[in-house]
Amino acid sequence: MAWATGVGSMPGEDHAAYAEAVRVVLGELPDLPHVPELPGRGAPAGMTGRALAVVDGLGADLQPAGWRLTDSPGVDHRRARSLLAQDLDQVEEQAQDRTGAFKLQVAGPWTLAATVEKPRGDKVLSDRGARRDLAQALAEGVGQHVRDVRRRLSGVDRIVVQVDEPALPAVLSGSVPTASGFHRHRSVDRPEASDTLAWVLDAVTAADAEPWVHCCAAGAPLDLLRGAGARGLSVDLALTTAAGHDVLAEAVEAGETVALGVVPSTEPAATPSDKDVVEGVLRWLDMLGLDPGEVAGRLVVTPTCGLAGSSPRWVRPALALARDAAARLG
Template sequence: MTLATGIGSMPGDDDRDYAEAVRVTLGELPHLAFVPELPGRGAIANMTGRALAVVDGLGVDLQPAGWRLTDASGVDHRRARSLLAQDLDQVEEQAQGYAGAFKAQVAGPWTLAATVEKPRGDRVLADHGARRELAQALAEGLRGHVADLRRRLPGARRLVVQVDEPMLPMVLAGAVPTASGFGRHRTVHPPEASAALEEVLGAIADAGAEPWVHSCAPGVPWGLVAGAGARGLSVDHSVLGAGDLDALAQALDGGLVVALGVVPSTDPASVPTDAVLIERVLRWLDMLGLDPAVVGERLVVTPSCGMAGASPEWSRQALSLSRDVAGHL
């Protein structure tokens, strides 16, 4: 059976919106629900703040320029951790009796390195030792995070942790701006990029969850990601190039999951029918030379990217449409 899920972010800016987002995901995605993220609540709830709430052993604080490593956790770091625990309480309460698979999301080591600052300014990406230390702290934090999710969701038949890496192509291309904006950080070479991902993905797998990697940016080296230990690749159909087809075909042939983002993630001018989206998926599978009946649960249908910019009505409809497309496939 082909499954459906969401990427992670949902619209909303307060606790009531979060409770509603949990209700929507559980109601629309009975086989692969996810822990919603509401970045509209501010820096402590955005992708970076959420991941730093998971990181173990490093102090961070929120500065005017963004998150920065510090000697001890600041008040905003403590607030981010408190909000994550509060949100997971909401998920636990509403997911009583849930028996499907469940997914959580966290920013990956390279996206964090490109968005978090060193104590004296500029990105962690500029310091080889600092970026290695940040990846190790994320890996250690994820071991505890997975254990917490297991405790809260005892009926979940399968636990997935999706590592979000929207900045990975820019990191590999040497395209991340320096703090001044006048320069670019040096290119990170593939072996080092793979090693950091391998550490984080390995920690997820060691803790008993299934590691996926998501990016809706073009130019992601999916072969490198799969080689680092990802068991699922979450992609935006609209940005895939001809060079991505071989890597994704090999992933599906090798037993990995591919989550294909085909449903618009923001309110479309014209709502696509499930028939149009099904045809889009079937054409893509045909290009890969794969039969949907053979692929089965290794193919997952999703929105194209996160839905923080969507209306509440469309976010619900997009998840429902994803589920319908998966069901027909």
């Protein structure tokens, strides 16, 4: 059978909204629920703040220009860690009897390097040593994070860690702006990009979890992600290049997981049916020469991206649509 899950983020601005998000995820995505993210609560709950809460051995603080590494955790960094712990408490409370699979999300090393500044300013991306240190600290922290979640959800026997890398195409193309905004950081070569990402994916594997990488940006380097050790590729299908489709086909044929972003992440003018979604997936499989009966179990149906920017009324229908399409596809 095919599976369904969410990308990660959802709308909401307080603890009550988080508790409701957990209920929705557990109710609508029974086969592969995920730990929700509510970036609407502020920077400590956003993608970068969430990942810094996981990072081990490095401090950070929130400056007017964004997150910056520091000698010790600042008040916002401590807030990010506290929020993550509170959120996991909520997940543990509601999912204590869960078995099967569960998914976590964390920003990847290149997205962090492109969004976090060095202690004296400018992005970590500008300094090879700094980006190495941040990536290694992230890898160490991710392993600890997986072990914590496994302890909390003792009945879960399959943990997926989705490493989010929306900034990676910009890192590779040299289009990440400097602090001044007048220049761009030099592009990172693909071998370094792959090796650095591999540190984090290897840490996921070492923690006995399944490493996926999500990139919904145009031009996602899917061959690089797979070469770095991703055993699941999560994409916005509409933004995938011809070469990317070939990589997805290779991954599916090799028994790996492909998560197809095919459900609108914001409320559309006309809501598609699960039959509409499945017909789109079947056309894609036919284009690649793949037999639906043989590969359905390796496919996951998701929204095209996170749901944080959608209206609250669309969240439940979007996840239900993904679930129903996956059931029909299977």
